[in-house]
Amino acid sequence: MTEPTEQDEFDDISPGEAFALLGNEIRIDIVRALGEMSDESLSFSTLRDRVNVADSGQFNYHLKELVGSFVRRTDEGTYELTYAGNQVIGAIFSGTFNQRGAPRTFDLASSCTICRSTLLAEYEQEQVTISCPACDDQISTFGFPPGAFENRTPEELANAFDTWLRSYLSAIVGGFCLTCSGRMHGSITDVSEYLEKQKVGTEHICERCTNRSVNSVGGYLLYHPIVVAFHHDHNIDLTETPIWELPWLRNEETTVLSRDPWRVRSVVELDDNRLELAVEEDLSVAII
Numbered sequence: 001m002t003e004p005t006e007q008d009e010f011d012d013i014s015p016g017e018a019f020a021l022l023g024n025e026i027r028i029d030i031v032r033a034l035g036e037m038s039d040e041s042l043s044f045s046t047l048r049d050r051v052n053v054a055d056s057g058q059f060n061y062h063l064k065e066l067v068g069s070f071v072r073r074t075d076e077g078t079y080e081l082t083y084a085g086n087q088v089i090g091a092i093f094s095g096t097f098n099q100r101g102a103p104r105t106f107d108l109a110s111s112c113t114i115c116r117s118t119l120l121a122e123y124e125q126e127q128v129t130i131s132c133p134a135c136d137d138q139i140s141t142f143g144f145p146p147g148a149f150e151n152r153t154p155e156e157l158a159n160a161f162d163t164w165l166r167s168y169l170s171a172i173v174g175g176f177c178l179t180c181s182g183r184m185h186g187s188i189t190d191v192s193e194y195l196e197k198q199k200v201g202t203e204h205i206c207e208r209c210t211n212r213s214v215n216s217v218g219g220y221l222l223y224h225p226i227v228v229a230f231h232h233d234h235n236i237d238l239t240e241t242p243i244w245e246l247p248w249l250r251n252e253e254t255t256v257l258s259r260d261p262w263r264v265r266s267v268v269e270l271d272d273n274r275l276e277l278a279v280e281e282d283l284s285v286a287i288i
Contacts, residue, residue, distance in 0.1 A: 030071065042078055094145035095146040096145050108244075114251070130161070183207050184211070186204040189201065222238065230270065263280055
């Protein structure tokens with residue numbers, strides 16, 4: 001039996017080289033086998049058995065190609081995934097790169113905040129759209145990985161949509177790009193071209209990959225401590241309430257106070273109580 005005798009130190013390689021390392025079914029099977037073991041590492045022989053490669057030399061060659069990038073050899077001589085390897089497993093299971101989600105439509109267990117009709121979720125081209133058919137109004141559209149539909153009921157999917165969207169908004173507001181992990185910078189801008197009902201909103205742009213996210217002012221404020229506390233005072237837990245069930249966010253009241261520099265007033269209204277906030281050009285927030 002032949003095994004790699006030492007762990008290669010990780011050196012930066014080009015994206016092309018990295019993807020080329022994965023361009024082999026045996027190597028994908030190795031990564032998958034390690035990924036299925038969670039935090040447990042595997043010996044050479046156990047890993048080869050799980051991948052089901054009879055030729056030890058052939059298996060050793062492909063494993064050695066992965067060591068130092070997607071696979072790590074431990075001090076005990078066993079094998080486990082690196083952070084990069086775990087990211088590959090995540091991409092495989094989520095279907096991000098290799099699946100094209102089938103179009104589907106289903107009702108949500110949520111009512112329109114305007115007409116009380118049942119809201120609709122539609123999935124097409126890896127994007128979810130939440131809308132009210134009665135109002136003919138699109139409430140939210142966002143990307144969603146096709147693999148996330150697996151083994152989830154429509155009720156569970158509604159929660160998954162909200163959790164996914166909440167995580168995305170939280171990262172954007174925190175200045176973190178979920179596409180490339182780069183820094184994002186936010187500002188107030190004219191969004192009438194992108195958001196039908198809004199004239200002004202927020203824009204976050206990644207300084208590295210130029211990922212761009214446009215949102216309403218209310219969407220930016222949604223998880224600000226002042227807004228979270230205001231909802232808590234009205235017995236509303238924003239961690240459990242779907243975004244599309246918030247009336248003030250659906251009918252956002254936003255007023256431009258100044259354009260040079262930008263200064264916007266946004267109103268959050270709950271049970272006839274109004275919280276008025278000023279959002280400055282640098283996206284700092286204060287109660288008016």
